Amino acid sequence: MKKVILMTIRRTEQLADGIYRTVLHAPDGDGFGTMLPGQFLGIYPNDPAALLPRPISLCRQEPETGDLVIVYRTAGRGTQELAAQPASSMVRVLGALGNGYDLSRFRGKRVLLLGGGIGIPPMLELAARLAGENGTAKQVIAVLGYRSSDFFLLEEFRKTAGRVLIATDDGSAGTHGTVLDAVREDGTEFDIVAACGPMPMLRGVKKFAEERGTEAYLSLEERMACGVGACLGCVCRTVHRDDHSKVNNARVCTEGPVFLASEVDI
Amino acid sequence: MNFAVEIAGIELKNPVMTASGTFGSGQEYADFVDLGRLGAVVTKGVSDIPWEGNPTPRVAEVYGGMLNAIGLQNPGVETFVRRDLPFLARQNTRVIVNVCGHTEEEYLRVVERLGQEKAVDMLEINVSCPNVTRGALQFGQDPACLEALTARIRRIARQPIIMKLTPNVTSIADLARAAEAGGADAISLINTITGMKIDVERQRFVLANRTGGLSGPCIKPVAVRMVYQCAKAVRIPIIGMGGIASGEDAVEFLLAGATAVAVGMMNFHDPHTTEHVVDGIRDYCRRHHVEDVRDLIGAVRDA
Incomplete structure (x- = not known):
């Protein structure tokens, strides 16, 4: 089940030029459970003029704490704000999104x-x-x-x-x-x-x-709005007719982001 | 306190519905929202056969809102009726199906097909999508065309029809009057405002479609003004929308003359927005000792 929760930023560090790692901690007993590799989170900026969640893939789920590690490039206002947020501050997170690897x-x-x-x-x-x-x-x-x-x-x-x-x-x-x-x-x-x-x-x-x-x-990556399969913003061309859309488009946020290579027309 | 409102003889338990295209067919938000708490769910646009929509990128964020050029991708009316409608019928809310088409005949086929479905309470006719170039735009922008289309749909429709108006016109009141003259049971507005975003670093359009429809809080003042103008021009009920994020935003539309409101783009910012708006209207009414939410409709006074 998908949900929106407030997560605490444990720490953020710069790993390379424009590349940051942030560790997110869920309140006890209210996380997204064990995520699959390939799944992603939607991170909402605090900036009231930047309204859409930023889709960021899970990099690592720490086995001992369940903390979620994300590593991202600061590409625009949302990710720049995230990288600059101090430890212990809170961030609103939508998850767990996408299918992940089987x-x-x-x-x-x-x-x-x-x-x-x-x-x-x-x-x-x-x-x-x-x-x-x-x-x-x-x-x-x-x-x-x-x-x-x-x-x-x-x-x-x-x-x-x-x-x-x-x-x-x-x-x-x-x-x-x-x-x-x-x-x-x-x-x-x-x-x-x-x-x-x-x-x-x-x-x-x-x-x-x-x-x-x-x-x-x-x-796959695509420009996304809702992250939950409603807006049909983030579609990918498929070789066969997609069962949900009934056309040759699958939703990257829902049927994906992981696709069998032979099934997508990229 | 009374929170129910009525549109074309159909009672909604409260004035809050979803804006077409921002809520899928309802199932996509069922993890977040008890759909039974909403006045109505308005579905994504449904056409007679499946539509592919536009190439990607289809969406872009802008200051205080977003642009979209989805192009009304949808699986067609038969899949909608078979797969999505039974789910909506179980939700203890009103079901309003948004209908799209390229030609009059395409609209009429969908309206006729949905006329067989008892679970469909009302139809919203999308004559105003800015991202579909063939047909729809002309219907929504020319009063004579809009009146003729409304009349043809009214003759065969089994459910009340809501004509959804585009803001991309010089005088929206003229379009509201045309819809009313054609026999519309209600009008909804505003659809998105045509916009554009350019990536200056790459010197390219951000959207594959070049232009897209602007939505979100950045369009709210335009939407409130247009609802007010239409409320002065017609007697049929108005469903107001454009950047609604809170109970106060919803009340602003009611005061301008809307009978009901729809939450659109802000579902993407917080999937719980619809329920927050329902709760927010209740809080407002308590705070202002409003016994009947209908007393707010068109109640704005001069500054």
Whole structure:
């Protein structure tokens, strides 16, 4: 069940240029339960002139406290305000939104996680749930694409995933190029792909997966208003007629944001 | 205290409804709102066959509001009747179905089909969506066209009809009179105001449709003024909307002459807004010793 709650900001820290991490704490017994990787929150700005919730993906749910960690780029007035809010202040949060990843699809498989830019954070919770002691995947290979060596979350991925590869746009570290360039250069083997990142990257991943006949899941982003499936603002073209809309449009906030790559027309 | 109001002989338990397109078919907000506490639920626009809508981006935030260019995407009247209507029929609220079309015939087909459904209490005819280029805009902007369309719909409609007016005209009172002359049972206003947003860093339109409909608190003064002008021009009831966020906002529309109000864009800011508005009107009435909410309708006085 979706709801709006007031959450406390435990702390916010800058991880890289324009990239912030905020830890949100729910009042006891009134959180969103255990969220799925790929799900997101709608954070309402306090600014009375900025009215729409900001969709921000779950980066990590801390196992001990249930606290929700989000990592975001300060792109406009809402995210800038969030990054500047002091610890202990309150923020209104809508959640839990979206479908999230179906973890059963990854069971016993070699999983390739691709994160590009601000698409990196949601891959961390997926890596954490698939790898490690309680993980259900056979192997997790995370490939992270950054603009430069101004990394964020790299240490967290190194602690979580079995292997981590890096690509940078400027060639200052890892493979000079995209996450797919890094995958090809490394020659790593895998059975299934999960990706989040900018649209050109996701188009490349879709093509890459289709050429190899590999099952791939993409976490999509679209301009959103309500976040709960009512306004039909955030649709994505689908290959087949969507069961809810009866046209070739699915709601990113409700049927998504995670889609099987072969089912979306991007 | 009385909070019930009446539109075309149909009683609403309170004057608060939802604005079409901001509340899905009601189910999307059922986690947040007891729909039975609302005067009515007004659905997203329904057409005769499924509509694809516009390309994305379809929405953009602006100062104090938002722009949208959804393009009336909807699954069509048959899916609506089969899937969404049974849910609404169980909610102990009035059901108002918003009807859209490109041509007169398309409107009439939907109106005729919904005439078979007892669960539908009223129809709201969307003659004013700024994001659909073919047909609808002309119907809503030309008084003669609006009167003719209203009359044709009135002849075949089994339920009361509410004509939803566009603010994108020089004189909205002329359109209100045309709707009344055509036989409308009520009018609702305002639909969104056509706007535009440009991303100056990228030097591009923010919306794929270039223009979109402006809604939210930033349009409220325009909406209140238009409700007032229409209330002076016609005798049929008016449903007022435009940026309503609180009981006081709703009362402002009632004082201007609206019989009922609708909560739109602010559902996106807080999914509980409709219930807050219901509670807020009650608080206002207590505070001002108003025994009957209907006493507020058109009760504004000079400064």
